[in-house]
Amino acid sequence: MEIIKTDTKIDFMRYRKVALIISAIVLLAGVTALVGRGLNFGLDFTGGTLIEVGYPEAPELADVREALVQDGFDDFTVQTFGTARDIVVRIPVGEVDETGADLSTRVLEALQRQTPDIDMRRVEFVGPQIGQELAEQGGLALLYALIGILLYVSFRFQWRFAVGAVGALVHDVLLVVGLLALFQVNFDLTVVAAILAVIGYSLNDTIVVYDRMRENFRVKRKGTPEELCNLSINQMLGRTIMTSLTTLMVLMALFYFGGEIIHAFAFTLIIGVIVGTYSSIYIAGSLALFMGVSKQDLMPVEKEGADQPDTEVLPERFRNREA
Amino acid sequence: MNRSPRWKYVLLIIVILAGIIYALPNIFGDDPAVQVSSLRGFELEQELAAEVERVLEAEGLEYIHVEFDPQRLMVRFDNTDRQLRAADVLRDELGEEYVVALNLAPATPRWLGMFGAEPMVLGLDLQGGVHFLMQVDMDSAREQHLERYVSDLRNVLRDAGIRYRSVRVDRNAVVVELRSAEDRDNAMQVIEREVEELVLESRDASNTFNVRGTIDEEYLEELQQTALRQNITTLRNRVNELGVSEPIIQQQGSERIVVQLPGVQDTAEAKRVLGATATIEYRAVDEQNDPYEAQRTGRIPPGSRLYFHRNGEPLLLSREVIASGDNLIGAAAGFDQQTGQPNVVVTLDGTGARRMLDHTSQNVGNRMAVVFIEHRPETEIVDGEEVHTTRRVEEVISAAVTREPFGRRFQTTGLGSSTEAAQLSMLLRAGALAAPMQIIEERTVGPSLGQDNIDQGFRSVIIGFALVLVVMAVYYKVFGLVANLALTTNLVLIVALLSMLGATLTLPGIAGIVLTVGMAVDANVLIFERIREELRNGNTPQAAIRAGYEKAFSTIADANVTTLIAAIVLFMFGTGPIKGFAVTLSLGIVTSMFTAILGTRAVVGLIYGGRKRVKALAI
Numbered sequence: 001m002e003i004i005k006t007d008t009k010i011d012f013m014r015y016r017k018v019a020l021i022i023s024a025i026v027l028l029a030g031v032t033a034l035v036g037r038g039l040n041f042g043l044d045f046t047g048g049t050l051i052e053v054g055y056p057e058a059p060e061l062a063d064v065r066e067a068l069v070q071d072g073f074d075d076f077t078v079q080t081f082g083t084a085r086d087i088v089v090r091i092p093v094g095e096v097d098e099t100g101a102d103l104s105t106r107v108l109e110a111l112q113r114q115t116p117d118i119d120m121r122r123v124e125f126v127g128p129q130i131g132q133e134l135a136e137q138g139g140l141a142l143l144y145a146l147i148g149i150l151l152y153v154s155f156r157f158q159w160r161f162a163v164g165a166v167g168a169l170v171h172d173v174l175l176v177v178g179l180l181a182l183f184q185v186n187f188d189l190t191v192v193a194a195i196l197a198v199i200g201y202s203l204n205d206t207i208v209v210y211d212r213m214r215e216n217f218r219v220k221r222k223g224t225p226e227e228l229c230n231l232s233i234n235q236m237l238g239r240t241i242m243t244s245l246t247t248l249m250v251l252m253a254l255f256y257f258g259g260e261i262i263h264a265f266a267f268t269l270i271i272g273v274i275v276g277t278y279s280s281i282y283i284a285g286s287l288a289l290f291m292g293v294s295k296q297d298l299m300p301v302e303k304e305g306a307d308q309p310d311t312e313v314l315p316e317r318f319r320n321r322e323a
Numbered sequence: 324m325n326r327s328p329r330w331k332y333v334l335l336i337i338v339i340l341a342g343i344i345y346a347l348p349n350i351f352g353d354d355p356a357v358q359v360s361s362l363r364g365f366e367l368e369q370e371l372a373a374e375v376e377r378v379l380e381a382e383g384l385e386y387i388h389v390e391f392d393p394q395r396l397m398v399r400f401d402n403t404d405r406q407l408r409a410a411d412v413l414r415d416e417l418g419e420e421y422v423v424a425l426n427l428a429p430a431t432p433r434w435l436g437m438f439g440a441e442p443m444v445l446g447l448d449l450q451g452g453v454h455f456l457m458q459v460d461m462d463s464a465r466e467q468h469l470e471r472y473v474s475d476l477r478n479v480l481r482d483a484g485i486r487y488r489s490v491r492v493d494r495n496a497v498v499v500e501l502r503s504a505e506d507r508d509n510a511m512q513v514i515e516r517e518v519e520e521l522v523l524e525s526r527d528a529s530n531t532f533n534v535r536g537t538i539d540e541e542y543l544e545e546l547q548q549t550a551l552r553q554n555i556t557t558l559r560n561r562v563n564e565l566g567v568s569e570p571i572i573q574q575q576g577s578e579r580i581v582v583q584l585p586g587v588q589d590t591a592e593a594k595r596v597l598g599a600t601a602t603i604e605y606r607a608v609d610e611q612n613d614p615y616e617a618q619r620t621g622r623i624p625p626g627s628r629l630y631f632h633r634n635g636e637p638l639l640l641s642r643e644v645i646a647s648g649d650n651l652i653g654a655a656a657g658f659d660q661q662t663g664q665p666n667v668v669v670t671l672d673g674t675g676a677r678r679m680l681d682h683t684s685q686n687v688g689n690r691m692a693v694v695f696i697e698h699r700p701e702t703e704i705v706d707g708e709e710v711h712t713t714r715r716v717e718e719v720i721s722a723a724v725t726r727e728p729f730g731r732r733f734q735t736t737g738l739g740s741s742t743e744a745a746q747l748s749m750l751l752r753a754g755a756l757a758a759p760m761q762i763i764e765e766r767t768v769g770p771s772l773g774q775d776n777i778d779q780g781f782r783s784v785i786i787g788f789a790l791v792l793v794v795m796a797v798y799y800k801v802f803g804l805v806a807n808l809a810l811t812t813n814l815v816l817i818v819a820l821l822s823m824l825g826a827t828l829t830l831p832g833i834a835g836i837v838l839t840v841g842m843a844v845d846a847n848v849l850i851f852e853r854i855r856e857e858l859r860n861g862n863t864p865q866a867a868i869r870a871g872y873e874k875a876f877s878t879i880a881d882a883n884v885t886t887l888i889a890a891i892v893l894f895m896f897g898t899g900p901i902k903g904f905a906v907t908l909s910l911g912i913v914t915s916m917f918t919a920i921l922g923t924r925a926v927v928g929l930i931y932g933g934r935k936r937v938k939a940l941a942i
Contacts, residue, residue: 054771104765105591121772123590127763130456141896148888156881190831193893193901197838197908200889204842204882208849211878239852243845246794250787250841254834257786259779261448262834269838 008237012281013230013289019282023171030178039181042188042264043124045138047093047131051107054119058084064111071110082260086121093128138192142173145199157210164288165206168279172202175275176268186264194268201247201269202276205240206284212236213285217295225293229285237281244277326932327925335925338917339812345819348435348442353427354387354399355406357413358568360422366393366742378416384409390428399428425586426568443822446829446903447766449780451773452585453593456764457558459550459578461543463759465495468538468546472497475518475673476536483513488531497521499534507532547578549653554760555580557753561596580760590767597762602648603754607682608690608722609639630694632719640692640719645682650675654751656744659736665744666736669751673731680730692722695750720750780833787837788814791844799851801941805926806847809918813843816914817907824906832903839911845882846919850875851942864940868931872924879916887912 043050064078064087073091081088089107104123111118126134146166153162176198180187212232220228248270255266359375361367372391375398379386386409387399400406406425414423429442447454469492476490476499487510488500499514501507504527511523511534521536538546555572562570562584571583587593609627614637617623627639652670659666671679682691697716723735738744768776791810795803817836821828854871862870887909894905931940 052772054769102594104767105594108591119769119771120590120767121769123765123767125762125765127761130764137896141892144896145889145892148892149885152885152888189897189901190834190904193831193897193904196889196893197904200886200908201842203885203889204845207882207885208878211881215874235856236852238855239845239848242798242848242852243842246791246844246848247838247841249790249794250783250837253783253787253790254837257779257783258834258837259775259830261776262779262783262830265831265834 008234009230010234010237011230012233013226013286016282016286016289020286023175023279023283027171027174027178030175030182033181034178037181037184039177039187040184042186042191043090043126043131044189045131045135045187047126047128049091049093049103049107050122050124051089051104051111051120052081052122053087053089053108053111054121055085055087055115056117059087059115061087063114064089067110067114068107071106071113073107073110086260093126093131134189138189141192141196142199145196146170149199149203153207153210157214158293160291160293161210161214161288163291164284164293165203165210167287168206168284169199169202171283172198172272172275172279176272179271180268183267185267188264190262190265191268194265194272197269198272198276201273202279205243205276205280208239209233209236209280209284210288213288213293217293225289225295229289233281233285240277240280244273247273326928327921331921331925335922338816342812342816342819344435344438345440345823346815348429348431348440349818349822351430351432351442354401354430355403356397356399356426356428357406357410358395358397358424358426359413359417360395360424360563362420362422362563367391367396371396374417375413378412379409382408382412384412397426397428399430422563422566424566424568441822441825443818443828444825445777446827446832447583447585447773448768448830449773449777449828450585451768451770452583453587453590454584454764454766455582455593455597455762456575457554457580457582457597457760458763459547459554459580460759460761461547461550461578464546464550465538465543466492469495469497471672471674472518472521472536476514478673478677479513479517480510483509485510485513493535496535496537498526499536501532501534504532507534510534544577551578551580553752553755556749558582558597560749560753565593565596579763586770590765594762602696603651603720603751604647604694604696605645605679606640606643606692606694607645607686608692609641610689612639614639630692630717630719632722638692638719638722640694645678645691646671646675648754650678651751651755654748654755656741656748658741659734662736664736665738665741666734667738667744667748667751668732668734670732671730676731679733680728683725683730684728687725687727690722690724692719693751694718695720695754721747776830780830784833784837784840788840791840795844795847799847799942801930802847802851802854802923802927805923805930806844806851806919808926809847809915809922810840810843812922813911813914813918814840816918817910820910820914821907826906827903828907829903831901832907835904835907835911839908839915842886843911843915843919846875846879846915847923849878849882850919850923854940854942858940858942864931864938867940868927872920876920879920883912883916 058080061078061080065076068076068078068089076089076091079088079090080086089111091103091107104125108120108123146169149169150162150166153165173195176195180191185191209232212235213229216223216228216232216235217225220231223231251266251270251273254262255270258266359367359371369391372389375396376389379398384405385401386405387401390397390399398409400409410423410425413421417423431441473490473492476497477487480487480490480499485506486502487506488502490497490499492498499510501510507525507527511525514521514534514536515523518536520539520542522539523534523536526533526535551574555574558572558580559570562572562582565584565587567584567587569585571581573581575581582597584593609624612624612627614629617627617629617639618637623629624639626642628642630638630640632638650671652672654667654669656665656667658664694717721735723737735747738747788810792807795806795810797803799806814836817839820826821832826832850871853875854867857867857870858864890905890909890912894902894909897905
C-alpha cells in the first residue's frame, strides 16, 4: 500500500515564493500576537501559587470565589481544569508578604471549610526569583540548541545548509511561539521542553531532505539546483509524510488521553510537527537555494567521503551480479 | 546473502534478553510494607528484627517476611489493611526512638533480584508527594553574624582595656569608633588577633578614629556551607519524624536544598515539621539533691528542674541557662589528640564564651548537661478528627564533668564510641542557630492526581503504540511487522535502561516515551522507503534491501544526532521533570537507532536473506 506515490513529481520549488509569502503572513500574525497579547506565561515563569482541588461534584465557581474572598483573599483567579469538578486557584506573586508555601495551606483550609471532602490534587508555588531563573535557563537552552545544531550541520554538510537549517528552525520556533501567543496557551516549562523537541523533530526532517539533496547534487550529472532540490523533496515525500503521520498519531493520543497537565505540551508538539514538516519541505530547501547552494559546494568530497561510498556505482554493481 | 554476520545475531539476542530481564521487574508491582528506621539515624540492631516478628505474631498479624538492613527494616504484607494495622501496632510497641513508616516494597521475584534488576523509580508527579526547594537566607545569616561581632568586639576591647565610643553594625560591616589614633591602632591589633575572620581597615573622620571590619569572603563562603550542612542535618532529623519512607534531602548549588517527600500529602504538616525549630541549652547539674527522689516524690528543689537523660536516667538541672543554641558557632566530632578517644569540639561565640568561662571557673569537678529541645508536631485523633499539636520535647543528650575552666572552645570526651560522638555533634549542630531558610518553590502532587497521571500516561503510551503498530503493518506489510517487532523491542529497551540507570520516571518522561514511539519508526520508514525506491529503479529485491539499508544509514545517523543534540541541551538546562523528558527522549533515540539499523536488518535477513531467488518483497 502506498498513500503517497514515491515517484511524485510535484514542482515544490515553483511555489516557493507563495510559500514564503504564506510563511511571512503567519509569522507576522504570530509576532503581532506575541507583541500585542504576549505569551500567557505560566506559573513557572511568573512565580505565584497554584492550587488544584478535586471536588466530589462540580461546584459553582462563584461559591469557590466567595469562600476565598471571605478568607481575605482578593487577588486570585478561579478556573476549572479539565473537568468541571477540578478547580484551579491561581494567586499571583506580590502584595501578600507571607511566603507562597503558607499561602497554599491557607487557601486549602479556606476551601475545606466550605466543602470538607475536597481532594488536594496539586499545589505549586514558585518564588519570583525561581521564575526568573527558569525563564533564563529556558532561553539559554533554546540558544545553545540552535548553536549546537548550526555547528553540527556546518560540519556534516556545508555552511549554506547550516544557515538554511537554522533559518528553518528559527522560522519554526517563531511560528510555534506566535501561535501559542495567538491561542494564549499556558506557557510553562513543559512547553519549553516541547519547543526543544520541535527543534529536534523539525531538524530531523530538514536533515533528511538535505541529505538527499547532497546525494543528488553529487550523483546527478544534469539538473539545476532548483530541479535537484525538487527531486530530493519528492523522493523523501513518502517518508516525510509517513513519519509525521505516526508522530502526529502518538501526539494525538497524548493530547486526548494524557490528561490536562500534558495538554499544552502535546498541543505545542502537534503544531510544531505540522510546522516542522512544512518547513522542511519549503523553508529549508528554499533557504539553501536562496543562499546559492551549487554543485561546486558539494562536489569536492570533503570531510564525509567515507560515509558515501561510491553512491553512483552501487546499484549498477548489484544489478549486474544478480542478472 | 543478506544474512547479517553471526555476531550480530548473538549481540541482538544478548541485548534483547538483558532488556527483558531489566524491564521485567516493572510488571510485578509492589507489596505494601512497613519500614522501621532509627529516628536519629543510628544503625539498627539485629535483635530488632526478632522484636518486630514477636510483636506482629503476638497481634496475630500475618506478614510475608522481614528484611533486615542496618539502615532500615522492612516488613512486607499481602494487603494494605494488615500493613496499616501493623504500622499502628509497631509505632506503639517500638517506642519513640524508631520511625515507623508506610512504604511500598517492589515485589520483584528473587531470581530477577539476582541480576540486580529493579523497577523504575516513580517521580513525585506519579506517586504523589511533596517537593520543596529551600534557600538559605544568607543576608540574614550575615546580619546575625555581624550582630554577634558587635558583642564580641565589645568584650575583646573591654578585656584589652581599650576605651571605645561605640561598636555598631553599618550596612555589611561592624564599625568601632575610638577616641584616638593610638587607641585605634591598639584596637586593630587586638581585634586582628582575637577575631581572625574580620578584614579590618581604618577609617578616620575629622575627630573620630574608626575601625571598619567586614567578614572575610572566604570565611563567609565557609559560613554558607556550614549553614547549609547544618540545615540539611536539621531537616534530616525533622523529616525522620514525619515517617517518610524514602525522603530525599540534597544540596543544590551553593545555597539551596531540595527536599522531596514521596507519599506525603499533608503539606501543611510537612511545612510545620520542616519549619520547626530545635535548640540546645547548657545547664549546670544540681549535684546537691537526689534526682531519683525528686522523680519519686515529685518534690523538685527550688532553683532546679527535673530532666531525663536519653538513657532514661533522671537529672536535676539548674534553672539558669549558661549558653544556648544561639551562642553555638560550631560542633565537630573528632578524636582527642592526647588520648585518641572520640570527642566533640564545641565553639561558642563571645557572649557564650564569657558566661561559660564564668561558670566553669567556679564549677570544676561538677557536671554540666546539654539539653536538646525540640518542638515536635503531633497528630492525634480526637473524636474522629485529626488534631494537630506541637509538643515541646526536652531531653538531656550529654552530662559531663568539667575538668578545667574553659570558654570559647572546649571538648567533650568520655563518649562511648565515635558514632556516639558523631551523633552528639549532629544534635548540637541541629540545635544551633542556623541561617534561616525559605521555601522558594513547592510542588505537591496529591495521590489521586498521581494515580491519574500514571493511568493517563500509560493509556496514551498504549494507544499511541497500538496506532503506530497498525499503520506500520498495513503500510509496509511484512516489513511493517518487522518494524513493529523493532518498535516493541525499543519500548522494552527504554524501560530496561531507565530501570538500570535508576532514572526517575515522570509524566514528561512518559511523554518522551510516547514521542519516541512515534519518532522511532522514522529510521525504519527511511530504510523501507529507500528499498521501495531501489525496487522501482529496477533493482532485484536482494540488492534493494542491501542498498536500502546502506544508503539510509548516513541519513539516519545525521538526523538522529541532531535530535540528540537538542535532547542533551534539554537535559543540561532542564530542571526536575523536564530532565525526565530529556532522558527518555535521548534513550529512545539511541535504542531506536539500534533496533532499526541492526535489529530489523537481522530479521529481514532471516526472512529474505537465505533465499536464492526472491521474486517480490512484501513492502
